[in-house]
Structure formats: structure tokens, C-alpha cells
Amino acid sequence: MLTIRLSAATGASAALALPVDPDGLVAVGVPLGDAIVAQATALVDDTDHSGAAGVVHVLPRPGERTHRLLLVGVGSANEAGWRSAGAALYRAASRESSLTIALPPAAEPSAVRGLAEGLLLAGYRFRLGAEKPGGGPTLRRVTVAVDAPERFEAALATANAVASVTYLARDLTNMPSQDKSPAWFAARVAREADRLPGLKLRVREPQELAAEGFGGILAVGGGSSRGPRLVELGWRPRGARQHVVLVGKGITFDSGGISIKTRDGMKLMRKDMGGAAAIIAATLGAAALKLPVRVTALAPLAENMVSGSAYRPGDVVRHYGGRTTEVLNTDAEGRVVLADALAYAARRLNPDLLVDLATLTGANAVALGKRTAALYSDNDELAGALSAAAGAAGEKVWRLPLPDDYLELLASDIADAANVGDGGAGSVTAALFLREFAGAARNRWAHLDMSAPSWIEGPEGELVKGATGWGVRTLLRWLEGIAAENGQA
Incomplete structure (x- = not known):
């Protein structure tokens, strides 16, 4: 990962970047040579630099120790503007x-956090093969020049921690499925958890899942030779006043099962555990940041495959706690595993707040496009807090309704509900299906359908092609907010 350090001087880097806002070149809080100031001012004037966040104009300086001058737009110079500038x-x-x-002398610590997150997240790379001709990036060291560097140390440390766990979520999601079995995922979580004090891990294997009644996870994973798991990762700091439970869909590969997908539909199904990656990474991030909030992450992991032991359309699944589901489509498997985890969380963990993340439906992308997740909750305060956290993190959500009359679309003649609805509104009916498993916690539950924004086809802002790690930053901002509300930030 890129190394970023703070300094009270510009030093002798190969390239120097100066901020520009819509009013022109921004004065910075560290000394610059007269020649650089004159050249920067002339470049702004000559190129008519807009100052919009993320716009970069470059001036070569052949023969000089600092041989390139970069003028970067920061927009209104808020955290989002600096994040765009960093990327x-x-x-x-x-x-x-x-x-x-x-940076300018008026910069707040949030500017350094945004700048560092943009730099680090845009610098992420995942590659298993040999390097492409021409080699990869060579930038390894960035200096952020500010007056009073000590004022920004905490913000930089937070940005480093957030980027590190976002890298992990991206790595987990990008990993090809021939390696990424449920057991592999659980072992990777164990390795990461061992690096941080105060975390407790339990991994339930198939025999334990059967003994405890996790019928949904077992049904979905029954068609694979690589059995399912339930990962339970806990961060329980002293003095925590609230218990947050995070649930994430962890389908390590989704063939669709007997309701099989097309070839094109399967190509990216290694990403179908993006929700599990996000909630595990966020819990590790809470521990790394020592956030005074109790967090339990539940990742139901299964590989949805086709075989003689695969679950079938028409089967009835009995979930943890006894509720039953008629399977009408084996490709609507995510909600079947999430149902077990939600029921377990509500019945056994007594959460103050319960949030699930899932790459659940294509209907999410139809409704909201590629960059926005659908947010569902009957709790206005919780929905508002998650929306605000997503906005601060640079991730987008849009709240959609949970109309009770749509529950009839999930009616079953032989079970408590069917796993798919008849009548459209696929993302809404999926959320309604899940809500029924939140039990006594349904009034403090939220669901994020984040299939579309979990993956991107090309670089955009702080995102790079492939897995985005969507949700990690939103969850950590939200947990930071909970800590602040409790006076424990």
C-alpha cells in the first residue's frame, strides 16, 4: 500500500501538486519558491483551470529536481473534493x-482524510498474473505538506486503517472462486483477526450448522463439494454502550443452482460475497480504529452449485428458528442464507441495531443504476444515519419503501413464504422477505442491496476496475457516528 507521510516542508519529490479552487490557485501553508508560484499562477491563467474537484493540469519542468508541477482542482475544498483530488x-x-x-493553512483534518483515502483507494491493484508490458505504477511515497503536521496525524491514521480494510474487502471479492471456497474465506478471516487484539471468532462447519438448525445455509450449500460455513466475528470493547450486528451475504460462487444462470450471468459471480467481505472488513476496521462500539459480524458462506445434492425448485427450507421458505427459484439463494443469519442475530444476539449488506438483486441496478445501493428500513433514524454515513464516505444510497401489501407477492401454499415474488419489484420483495426474519429487531433493522455498486468496469474517482469494497467505508463512518453520539469518539 502507498506510504503517506506528513511534513512541514515540500521536500524534494519528483512531482509537486498544488490545489486550485474555482477562484484560482489556493495559497498553501508551507514555503514555496518564487519560481514555482509564478509558474503555477501562469499555468492556471493560461489553461483556464476550472478548479473542479479532480481536474489535473500538468506543467513539465525539465532539468529541475521537481520535474513536474500538478495543479489539482479541489472544488469547494470539502472532504469529498479532497478525495477526488487524491484519486x-x-x-x-x-x-x-x-x-x-x-495544503492550504485553513485545511481541516477531514481534508487530509479525504486526500489520503483518494490516493490510497485509487492506488489499489489486484493481479495474480505477470505484470503487463510497460510495468505498473511506480509511485510508492507521498508527502502531504502542511503547517503543524501533528494536527493531522489522527486523520491520516484513520484513512490508512479504512483503506487497509477496504483493500481486504476488494481482495476477497476479486479472488477467483476456484480458490475462494467457504472454508478458504473463513480461514482468511481467521488470519486477519489474529493480527488484531480483542476479536473473537467462531466458524460453524456443516455438522454444527445442521445441529443448530441453519437450514437455509445448508440448503444453498448442499450442491457443492465444498461445504458451507457461518463465520461469526466479534469486536467487544470495554465500555461499549451499543451492540451492532452486521450480516453479509457470502455466496462464494453462484451458478444459480438448478435454476442455472447463463454463461454471461456467471462470469462475475465470484463477487456474490461482496456483502460478507464488507461486513467482515468493517468489523476488522472497528477493531483497528478501537471504536467503542460492540460489533458482531455474521457471514453465511455457501457455494451455490448444480449437482445431485443441490436444493430444488419446490423444496421447502426450514430456517434457524423454524420459519419455512418454499424455494421457487434456486438463483434467489442469497436471501435464503441471509434469513438464517438474521434469525440467529435477532434471537440470540440481542442487537441494538441490525444491518445486512447483500449483492442481492439485479433489480437494484434497474432501479438505481451502477453506483447507488438500495436502502430499506422501517426506522427513519437508522435510515437517516446510514444515508448520512454513506454520503460522508463517498458511497451512494437511496431509500426505497417496504410496502406491507407487497408481502402477498411472496405468498406460498405450503410454507410461510416463497423465496421470490410474483409481480416484479424484485429488490423490494427481497427486502420484505428478509424483514420477516429480523423478528423482534425488525424496528431497528436495515437492509442494503448493493449488488450494482459492488463492482465497476473501469476506473472512476477512488474506484478501480473490479471489486469496489462498497459498504466498508459507509459502515465505518456509521460506527464512528454511533461512538460520537455516545460521547465515546
Whole structure:
């Protein structure tokens, strides 16, 4: 991961970046040579730099120790503007050996957090094969030049921690499914949890799932030779006043089962555990940041495959706690495993707040496009807090309704409900199906359908092609907010 340090001087980096807002070149809080100021001012004037966040204009300086000058737009200079600036600067300077970015004296710690997150997240790479011709990025060291560097140390540390666990979520999601079995995922979580004090891990294997009645996880995983798991990861700091339970869909590969997908529909199904990756990463992040909030992550993991032991359309699944589901489509498997985990959370863990994340439906993308997750909750306060956290993190959500009269679309003649609805509104009916398993916690439950924004086809802002790690940053901002509300930040 890129190394970012704070300094009270610009030093001697190969490239120097200066901020520009819509009013022009922004004065910085560290000394610059007269020649650089004059050149930067002339470049802004000559190129008519808009100052929009993420716009970069470059001035070569052949023969100079700092041989490139980059003028980066920061927009209104809020955290989002600095995040865009950081991402754009990483791409503009990725082939340099080092980069210095000078900040204005009025910069807040949030500017450093945004800038660092943009740099780090745009610098993520996942590659299992040999490097492409021409090599990869060479930028390894960035200096952020500010007056009073100590004022920004906590913000930089937070950005590093958030980026690190977001990298993990992206790595888990990008990993090809021939390696990424439920057992592999659980072992990777164990390895990561061992690096941080205060975490408790339990992994339920198939025999334990059967003994405890996790019928949904077993049904979905029954067609694979690689059995399912339920990962339970807990962070329980002293003095925590609230218990948050996070549930994430963990389908390590989704063939669709007997209701099989098309070839094109399967190509990216290694990403169908993006929700599990996000909630595990967020819990690890809470521990790394020592957030004073109790967090339990539940990741139901299964591989949805076709075989003689696969569950069938028409089967009735008995979930944890006894509720039954008639399976009308084996490709609507995510809600079947999530149902077990939600029921267990509501019955056994007594959560103050219960939130699930899932790459659940294609209907999410139809309704909201590729960058926005659907948010469902009957709790206005919880929905508002999650929406605000997503906005602060640079991730988008849009709240959709939970109309009770749509429950009739999930009616079954032989079970408590069917796993798919008849009549459209696929994302809404999936959320309604899940809500029934939240039990006594349904008034403090939220569901995030994040299938579309979990993956991106090309670089955009702080995102790079492939898994985005969507939800990690939103959850950590939300947990930070809970800590602040409790006076424990």
C-alpha cells in the first residue's frame, strides 16, 4: 500500500501538486519558491483551470529536481473534493517515484482524510498474473505538506486503517472462486483477526450448522463439494454502550443452482460475497480504529452449485428458528442464507441495531443504476444515519419503501413464504422477505442491496476496475457516528 507521510516542508519529490479552487490557485501553508508560484499562477491563467474537484493540469519542468508541477482542482475544498483530488493525483503521478501535495493553512483534518483515502483507494491493484508490458505504477511515497503536521496525524491514521480494510474487502471479492471456497474465506478471516487484539471468532462447519438448525445455509450449500460455513466475528470493547450486528451475504460462487444462470450471468459471480467481505472488513476496521462500539459480524458462506445434492425448485427450507421458505427459484439463494443469519442475530444476539449488506438483486441496478445501493428500513433514524454515513464516505444510497401489501407477492401454499415474488419489484420483495426474519429487531433493522455498486468496469474517482469494497467505508463512518453520539469518539 502507498506510504503517506506528513511534513512541514515540500521536500524534494519528483512531482509537486498544488490545489486550485474555482477562484484560482489556493495559497498553501508551507514555503514555496518564487519560481514555482509564478509558474503555477501562469499555468492556471493560461489553461483556464476550472478548479473542479479532480481536474489535473500538468506543467513539465525539465532539468529541475521537481520535474513536474500538478495543479489539482479541489472544488469547494470539502472532504469529498479532497478525495477526488487524491484519486486524480494518484493517476496523474502514478509513474513518478514520489509526490508532494501542499495544503492550504485553513485545511481541516477531514481534508487530509479525504486526500489520503483518494490516493490510497485509487492506488489499489489486484493481479495474480505477470505484470503487463510497460510495468505498473511506480509511485510508492507521498508527502502531504502542511503547517503543524501533528494536527493531522489522527486523520491520516484513520484513512490508512479504512483503506487497509477496504483493500481486504476488494481482495476477497476479486479472488477467483476456484480458490475462494467457504472454508478458504473463513480461514482468511481467521488470519486477519489474529493480527488484531480483542476479536473473537467462531466458524460453524456443516455438522454444527445442521445441529443448530441453519437450514437455509445448508440448503444453498448442499450442491457443492465444498461445504458451507457461518463465520461469526466479534469486536467487544470495554465500555461499549451499543451492540451492532452486521450480516453479509457470502455466496462464494453462484451458478444459480438448478435454476442455472447463463454463461454471461456467471462470469462475475465470484463477487456474490461482496456483502460478507464488507461486513467482515468493517468489523476488522472497528477493531483497528478501537471504536467503542460492540460489533458482531455474521457471514453465511455457501457455494451455490448444480449437482445431485443441490436444493430444488419446490423444496421447502426450514430456517434457524423454524420459519419455512418454499424455494421457487434456486438463483434467489442469497436471501435464503441471509434469513438464517438474521434469525440467529435477532434471537440470540440481542442487537441494538441490525444491518445486512447483500449483492442481492439485479433489480437494484434497474432501479438505481451502477453506483447507488438500495436502502430499506422501517426506522427513519437508522435510515437517516446510514444515508448520512454513506454520503460522508463517498458511497451512494437511496431509500426505497417496504410496502406491507407487497408481502402477498411472496405468498406460498405450503410454507410461510416463497423465496421470490410474483409481480416484479424484485429488490423490494427481497427486502420484505428478509424483514420477516429480523423478528423482534425488525424496528431497528436495515437492509442494503448493493449488488450494482459492488463492482465497476473501469476506473472512476477512488474506484478501480473490479471489486469496489462498497459498504466498508459507509459502515465505518456509521460506527464512528454511533461512538460520537455516545460521547465515546
